[in-house]
Amino acid sequence: PNCRPEVVNEQVFDLMFSLDATEEQLDYKTIYGSAKQGWMSHRWNEPTDSIVPLLDAIIDEIPEPAVAEGTPQLLVTSLEYSAYTGRIAVGKLTRGTLRAGQNVTLAKRDGVTLQKTRIKELMIFEGLGKKKVDEVSCGEICAVTGIDGFEIGDTICDFENPEPLPPIAIDEPTMSMLFTINNSPFFGKDGKYVTSRHIRERLDRELEKNLALRVEPGPSADSFNVFGRGVLHLSVxxxxxxxxGYELQVGQPRVIVKEIDGRRCEPIEEMTVDCxxxxxxTVIELATKRKGTLTNMTSSGDRTRLEFDIPSRGIIGLRSNMLTATAGEAIMTHRLKGFEPWVGDIEMRINGSIISGETGTAYAYSIDKLQDRGRFFIAPMDQVYEGEVIGEHTRSNDITVNVTKAKQLTNMRASGSDDKAVIVPPRIFTLEEALEYIKEDEYVEVTPHSMRLRKILLHEVDRKRAAK
Structure with a gap:
């Protein structure tokens, strides 16, 4: 009985009410239907033979867009890149009409520079693709080709009487990562593009359409410092x-530090947690450990909204811990507030790594004997190499183990020595979790079919020498 549409609709209403929905939001029209059977209706127990009632409700209930007459104004809010046509400006035409071949003025976001140019082609979005059109009217979201030198925040306006719109802000980078070629023993086994030239060309193409990205030469000829808006931005x-098909290695995320008025400053974010x-x-404890400062706390029904000012480096790895502590119910959002004075050291990962000391196949016999040392990231019969991080140590120091040793087979049997190995399931990282997990002396090795953690220095002797 709880699956009846009236009951479901009442539960949705109660949920929206508990989330502080306004009277206007609560006064909505309900259409019932079945996607599997392909019908929509105003009554749940009166099926129809089409989805026309839904389309009629959209026309009746949703207001039509307002049409502003006058000279054209299109604010560039996004961009795309094509190897054939170059950069493509995307935006909503807020006033007037644009036509293919029309002469227009590109007003730069600085409010001073005006560039005379010409539209080559106009396209509108239809389904998952684009459709070429001759004219676009007010209210349409369209793509424009043929305009050179534009950036997000520029305005495409009238040729004779340009009237630019206020530009939108572009968030500056807050974090950087080192991108380098894959030089592990498993180099070239999965990927199609593996050299530094391939990575450089791919990053250059990304710069054409990703304005929040910055790329600078790294400490070596085959590495690059890539600056982005955060861990998620770079992990995408x-x-x-x-x-x-690219193979590469990436280092630990680092926040961008600036010198402002003689003081060392770091990016601070406004973080909101709904839990x-x-x-x-628990949420307050997790945030304050990362140098977060509680600025506001409000309750609504059985949920609480917490607002913090927290350093960007404190957010690294916080989301997964927050979801674990709240059984997946926390909703966490954050945005850049600005650069403020350095808040001090933050306690991040405290456990050391379990490192493979040999190259070969990992056996269940060896993993079973080493499970008391920590939790493993690999399963039996996985291929490992010397210097690969294969687990997390229970203590703060790193240890090197051999998981490639198989059990010696003899004709001798003894009570208790031939017990079946019981292996704890390995911990599987997502890309974002792996980037948040690694330490300064570790890389994430990314290939089309695998993702591994490894030490920068693969040989144990080299690591000991560097530690001294």
Whole structure:
């Protein structure tokens, strides 16, 4: 009985009310239907033979867009890149009409520079693709080609009487990562693009459409410092490159530090956490350990909204800990507030790494004997190499182990020595979790089919020498 549409609709209403929905938001129209059977209706027990009632409700209930007459104004809010046509400006036409081949003025975001140019082609978005059109009217979101030198925040306006719109702000980078070639023993086994030239060309293409990204030469000829808006921003780029067939290694995320008025400053974010009321104490404890400062706390029903000022480096790895502590119910958002004085050291990961001392196949016999040392990231029969991080140590120091040793097979048997190995399931990282987990002396090795953690210096002798 709880699955009846009236009951479900009442539960949705109660949920929206508990989330402080306004009277206008609570006064909504309900249409019932079945996607599997392909019908929509105003009554749940009166099926129809089409989805026309839904389309009629959209026309009746949703107001039509306002049409502003006058000279054209299009604020560039996004951009795309094509190897054939170059950069493509994307935005909403807020006034007037644009036509293919029309002469226009590109008003730069500085409010001073005006550049005379010409539209080559106009496209509107249809489904998952684009459709070429001759004219675009007010209110339409369209893509424009043929305009050179534009940036997000510029305005495409009238040729004779340009009237630019207020530009939108572009967040500056707050974190950087080192991108380098894959030089592990498993180099070139998975990827199609593996050299520094391939990585450099791919990053240059990304710069054409990703304005929040910055790329600078790294400490060596085959490495690059990539600056982005945060760990998620950079992990999206890495995941895209991995799927395209690239092999690379990335280092630990680092926040960008600036010198302002003679003081060392770091990026500070405004973080908002919406969580159950009984979890608010745990959330506050986790945030304050990362140098977060509670600025506001409000309760609504059985949920609490907490607002913090927290350093960007304190957010690294915080989301997964927050979800674990709140049983997945915390909703965490954050945005850049600005650069403020350095708040001091933050306690991050305290456990050491379990490192493979040999190259070969990991056996269940060896993993079973070493499980008391920590939790492993690999499963039996996985291929490992010397210097690969294969687990997390229970203590703060790193240890080197041999998981490639198989059990010696003899004809001797003894009571208790032939027990079946019981292996704890390995911990599997997502890309973002791996980037947040690694230490300064570790890399994440990313290939199209695998993701591994490794030490920068693979040989134990080299690591000991560097530690001295």
């Amino acid at each position: 780029l890495i995941e895209t490159m991995r799927r395209e 159950p009321e009984e979890c608010s104490g």
